[in-house]
Amino acid sequence: MQFGYSEVCLEHDPGSRHPETPDRxxxxxxxLKKKHGVEYVDADPVDIDTIAAVHDREYVESVEQFCADGGGDWDPDTSAVAETWDAIRHSSGLACWAVEAALEGATGRKTPFSIGRPPGHHAVVDDAMGFCFVNNAAxxxxHALDHDEYDIDRVAVVDWDVHHGNGTQDIFYEREDVFFVSIHEKGLYPGTGAIDEIGEGDGHGTTMNIPMPAGTGDEAYLAAxxxxxxxxxxxxxxxxxxVSAxxxxxxxxxxxxxxxxxxxxxxxxxxLRTIAxxxxxxxxxxxxxxxGLDVLADSVAMVHETFDGREPIAPDGECSDDAVETLEQVVDAHGLDLEIDC
Structure with missing residues (x-):
């Protein structure tokens, strides 16, 4: 794979006790040093106009000023230092590079994966939360939709983070041109992402939430x-x-x-590669x-290995009754003609 990476993203440091550390x-x-076929690509940082295409401009400018003033605690979970603003712009720039590379034909072993930080999927239109200031995926x-040379009409964002991607949902909830899927742990922070949150207005039916019960394993995620x-x-x-990975x-x-x-x-x-x-x-x-630094690194490496030719091993267990019930409720909420095979 090609990995979007910038040393600037290491300069966002919310503190040694914060889980969202540069050590990630x-x-x-x-x-990835142990893997062959790994390439790294840096990218230009985005400007405020690119960020303000999905975020309230006044909010974005307030984040820039907050960092210029030295940062601090935006909320109890979300902290910044002076260098955070540059890291934000580079993190979103790497995400934009990833979609550009994909739309320009990068596939197979060249599939792009942006590993910028801070992360983004909790950032709503006009606020930061959950370690996130700017919604990189959004x-x-x-960015892809706005550029005529890519000639695309519809984007899907699939978020498999354990927390609901509330920010991405918030940004696109009334849009028909972005289909948002979040599979996450039910009841976990930020407490959103119920099955009946399916979009509104033009976006009715283009948000799919799959809140899995605690203890759910591989089988149910594969069935989803x-x-x-x-x-x-x-x-x-x-x-x-x-993929919000x-x-x-x-x-x-x-x-x-x-x-x-x-x-x-x-x-x-x-x-997801098959769906694409x-x-x-x-x-x-x-x-x-x-x-968890070890499992994070191993899991990213597993994504790379999959594009490098490794065949995944299917699980041999069964889904829990609660997980099957969740998936059936999702099918009903979206009016899908589908039986759950789990």
Whole structure:
């Protein structure tokens, strides 16, 4: 894979006790040293206009000034230093590079994966939260739609971070040109992402939330990818599939109770690649969460290995009754003609 990376993203340092540490990127880089076919690409930072295409401009300018004044605690979870503003602009720039590369034909072993930070999927239109100031995936999706040379009409963002991607949902909730899917742990921060949150207005039906019960494992996530996610996205005729790739649903991540294995990320990657192929859509990845350094690094490496030719190993267990019930409710909420195979 091609990994979008910038040393500037290491300069955002919310403190040694904060889980969203620069060591996350260092761990990923160290793990990828052992893999062949890894390429790194830097990218230009985005400007305020690009960010303000999805965020309130006054809010964006307030973040810039907050950092210029030295930063501090924006809220109890979300902190900045003076260097954070440059890291934000580079993190979003790397996400934009990823969609550009994908839309210009990068595929297979060249598939782009942006590993910028701070992450973005909790950042709503006019506020920061959950370690996130600017929604990198949303900025990148809008960047793709705004450029005529890419000639695309519909984007899908699939968020497999263990936390609901409330910010991405907020930004695109009334839009028909962006289909947002979030598969996350039910009841976990930020407490949003119920099944009946399916979009409003022109966006009615283009938000799909799959809130999995604590303890859910690989089997149910695979069933979700092969069932309601694939069915909905293929019907929506997408041109670009952007993965908000958080790795905190791993069973060894310290802040969640979903029980995915490292192998699950190979399975999800493979299934989403199939969806993109079936839609003739470009495919790109953008890093979100993941706070156990070893499992974060191993999981990102697993995504890379999948594009490097490794065949995923299917799970041999069964879904829990609660997980099956959740998936059936998602199918009903979206009116899909589908039976859950789990």
């Amino acid at each position: 990127l260092r761990a990923i880089r160290e793990r 900025v990148a999706a809008q 990818a092969e069932g309601p996610i694939a069915t909905a996205l293929e019907a929506h005729d997408i041109d670009l599939l952007l 958080g790795f905190d649903a791993h069973r060894h991540d310290p802040i969640s109770r979903i029980r995915l294995s490292t192998e699950a990320y190979a399975l999800l990657t493979d299934r 192929d079936n839609c003739d859509a470009a495919l790109a990845f953008v890093l979100e969460g993941g706070y």
